[in-house]
Amino acid sequence: xxxxxxxxxxxxxxxxxxxxxxxxxxxxxxxxxxxxxxxxxxxxxxxxxxxxxxxxxxxxxxxxxxxxxxxxxxxxxxxxxxxxxxx
Numbered sequence: 001x002x003x004x005x006x007x008x009x010x011x012x013x014x015x016x017x018x019x020x021x022x023x024x025x026x027x028x029x030x031x032x033x034x035x036x037x038x039x040x041x042x043x044x045x046x047x048x049x050x051x052x053x054x055x056x057x058x059x060x061x062x063x064x065x066x067x068x069x070x071x072x073x074x075x076x077x078x079x080x081x082x083x084x085x086x087x
Contacts, residue, residue: 001037001041001067004047005065005077009051009061010027012053030082033078035075037075040074045069045070046070047068047069048068050066060080063078065077065079
Protein backbone atom coordinates (compact mmCIF):
# COMPACT_ATOMS: atom_id res chain seq x y z
CA UNK A 1 0.00 0.00 0.00
CA UNK A 2 2.91 2.34 0.70
CA UNK A 3 4.17 1.68 -2.83
CA UNK A 4 0.74 2.60 -4.23
CA UNK A 5 0.79 5.92 -2.39
CA UNK A 6 4.37 6.57 -3.54
CA UNK A 7 3.49 5.84 -7.19
CA UNK A 8 0.41 8.08 -7.04
CA UNK A 9 2.50 10.85 -5.43
CA UNK A 10 5.07 10.68 -8.22
CA UNK A 11 2.27 10.85 -10.77
CA UNK A 12 0.85 13.93 -9.04
CA UNK A 13 4.28 15.61 -9.10
CA UNK A 14 4.65 14.76 -12.77
CA UNK A 15 1.28 16.39 -13.50
CA UNK A 16 2.20 19.49 -11.48
CA UNK A 17 5.51 19.78 -13.36
CA UNK A 18 3.64 19.21 -16.63
CA UNK A 19 6.21 16.53 -17.41
CA UNK A 20 5.69 13.98 -20.12
CA UNK A 21 6.64 10.36 -19.67
CA UNK A 22 10.17 9.73 -20.83
CA UNK A 23 13.36 8.04 -19.75
CA UNK A 24 15.04 11.32 -18.79
CA UNK A 25 13.36 11.86 -15.41
CA UNK A 26 13.82 9.52 -12.49
CA UNK A 27 11.70 9.71 -9.33
CA UNK A 28 13.47 8.51 -6.19
CA UNK A 29 11.72 7.37 -3.02
CA UNK A 30 13.24 9.24 -0.06
CA UNK A 31 11.17 8.20 2.93
CA UNK A 32 7.88 7.54 4.63
CA UNK A 33 6.45 9.21 7.74
CA UNK A 34 3.34 8.61 9.83
CA UNK A 35 2.41 5.32 8.15
CA UNK A 36 -0.71 3.79 9.67
CA UNK A 37 -2.38 0.56 8.64
CA UNK A 38 -6.01 0.36 9.72
CA UNK A 39 -7.30 -2.79 8.03
CA UNK A 40 -6.19 -5.73 5.93
CA UNK A 41 -6.51 -5.38 2.18
CA UNK A 42 -7.10 -8.68 0.43
CA UNK A 43 -6.80 -9.77 -3.20
CA UNK A 44 -9.86 -8.59 -5.09
CA UNK A 45 -10.39 -5.48 -2.93
CA UNK A 46 -10.62 -2.23 -4.88
CA UNK A 47 -8.38 0.42 -3.36
CA UNK A 48 -9.24 4.10 -3.72
CA UNK A 49 -5.93 5.98 -3.55
CA UNK A 50 -5.83 9.72 -2.84
CA UNK A 51 -2.74 11.90 -2.56
CA UNK A 52 -2.28 15.56 -1.75
CA UNK A 53 0.84 17.69 -2.13
CA UNK A 54 1.84 18.99 1.30
CA UNK A 55 4.99 20.91 0.35
CA UNK A 56 7.75 21.12 -2.19
CA UNK A 57 11.17 22.56 -1.43
CA UNK A 58 13.82 22.56 -4.12
CA UNK A 59 13.51 19.01 -5.45
CA UNK A 60 12.07 17.32 -2.36
CA UNK A 61 8.35 16.63 -2.38
CA UNK A 62 6.10 15.61 0.53
CA UNK A 63 2.69 14.16 -0.19
CA UNK A 64 0.04 12.84 2.16
CA UNK A 65 -1.81 9.81 0.92
CA UNK A 66 -4.68 7.60 1.96
CA UNK A 67 -6.09 4.31 0.75
CA UNK A 68 -9.71 3.35 1.37
CA UNK A 69 -11.53 0.11 0.61
CA UNK A 70 -15.33 0.27 0.47
CA UNK A 71 -15.14 3.76 1.99
CA UNK A 72 -13.17 2.56 5.03
CA UNK A 73 -9.65 3.88 5.63
CA UNK A 74 -7.10 1.11 5.15
CA UNK A 75 -3.80 3.02 5.17
CA UNK A 76 -2.41 6.54 5.46
CA UNK A 77 1.15 7.81 5.09
CA UNK A 78 3.30 10.80 4.20
CA UNK A 79 5.70 10.09 1.34
CA UNK A 80 8.93 11.95 0.60
CA UNK A 81 10.58 11.71 -2.78
CA UNK A 82 12.75 13.62 -5.19
CA UNK A 83 13.31 13.62 -8.91
CA UNK A 84 16.42 13.78 -11.01
CA UNK A 85 16.77 14.66 -14.65
CA UNK A 86 19.10 12.27 -16.42
CA UNK A 87 21.48 13.33 -19.20
